[in-house]
Amino acid sequence: MERKKIKELLSSHKTGKEVFVKGWVRTKRGSKNIVFIALNDGSTINNIQIVADASVFKEDLLRDITTGACLAVTGTLIESVGQGQNVEIKANSIELYGKCDAETYPLQKKGHSMEFLREIAHLRPRTNTFGAVLRIRHAMAFAIHKYFNDKGFFYLHTPIITGSDAEGAGEMFHVTTLDLTNIPLNEDKTVKFTEDFFGKPTNLTVSGQLEGELGALALGEIYTFGPTFRAENSNTPRHLAEFWMIEPEMAFYDLRDNMDLAEDFLKYLIRYALENCREDLEFLDKMIQKGLIDRLNFVLGNEFIRMTYSEAVDILIKADRKWEYPIAWGKDLQAEHERYLVEEHFRKPVILTDYPKAIKAFYMKQNDDGKTVRAMDVLFPGIGEIIGGSQREEDYERLLGRIKELNLPEKDLWWYLETRKFGTAPHSGFGLGFERLIVFITGMSNIRDVIPFPRTPKNAEF
């Protein structure tokens, strides 16, 4: 008989038919004569109830059906006799695929702390919360591809291993095949990288943007969606050493087009989650963050505030508020400033533009005022910067000038500079932190709980 997914059975009204399901036991309860098993196969947050008449099954079998055990069940799908579910399966036969020793299995039929579950990341996908988060994570990844595909963007695979150290987006992980217990050295005691796999120092990528621009200046509109690595010693609920980033890059987009795309993109993803992950979101709304669905709808229903960095600084200066870090034009905004704007002053997402060039990356387009660049940061409640982007500097001389001012390795960037030499074009793009998006959409409070196996300083278990 063909196995059915629990999601399908729960929404089916074809009672009276024989069905075949497989899954893991969430709880078992009952009396001497009758046993109730809540079975989950991951297809939905909801369990299907298996009803087993104790006189039909061997006592040993029923005893071995414990929380966490894996079963295959055939039985009749019937309308539930009891309250709490519409349908249930009256079991005819039960095969025990895998026992689960109740004395040592760490997951109990009770709530667990997120910290404890993190220590058993190999088992936490079996919980309601992580099942919901991982299904939503999948849905968002799918929706990202669908959004861009429908808009005519091309998915560009930028390299994971990079030979350039010029992105300037943080500390990098080195990639090498050299024997670290016996490193070949040059005469001046520097590492002899000519003997390394690539013949030069290489690292894991911190951003696919520069290569993404190369694609955009040929294909028009591209996006990347891949793993990104930062070797920063960041210990916060918002940072991972390995995370996933989406980086669209568009020829002929100015900063305004860029902002329009960012806002439309975020709203599309939120709407997609609301329409396709309803049951998981309702669970998270109830158990993890009260009011989650209202908050998502609120973001959907309101225009993002758009203002320049300079206007934001004015608001912060005038605010009746003592800042731990005093605010002044030219200084980078601190977390407390961003939170104030988003969570207190405007109470909705904010896009800030035209930052001082000194605090932004070399590749951003310089404004005519000589002081600011066409940058944009999208700030969200609770997580701060969810998107960072800009219009790119397309003028060869101005870009080169900025590279020299900042003492960046010009010769490593020859290929990037050549795009400005050969048929340059105005273009823009941004980066969205995938896990930060998932944090916002699921209401989870720690980024380590929205990725299956988090990589953070001093932690690469599993």
Next chain:
RNA sequence: UCCUCAGUAGCUCAGUUGGUUAGAGCAACGGACUGUUAAUCCGUGGGUCGCCGGUUCGAGUCCAGCCUGGGGAGCCA
């Protein structure tokens, strides 16, 4: 990396001015129960008090160092 809080049973925690045999709830196990919804009721077992030193007649409790985790900050997505 800095600041701060914490680490006691499988989990979540209590543990008084340092005192003799370290507790609770849940889970597990055994039993009862004719349909349960994190079932209920009765009972049982379960501890290297994070590690390592020190103070003391005596340390879960006080002191120093280290480790691990949470929160905040910085860096950023």
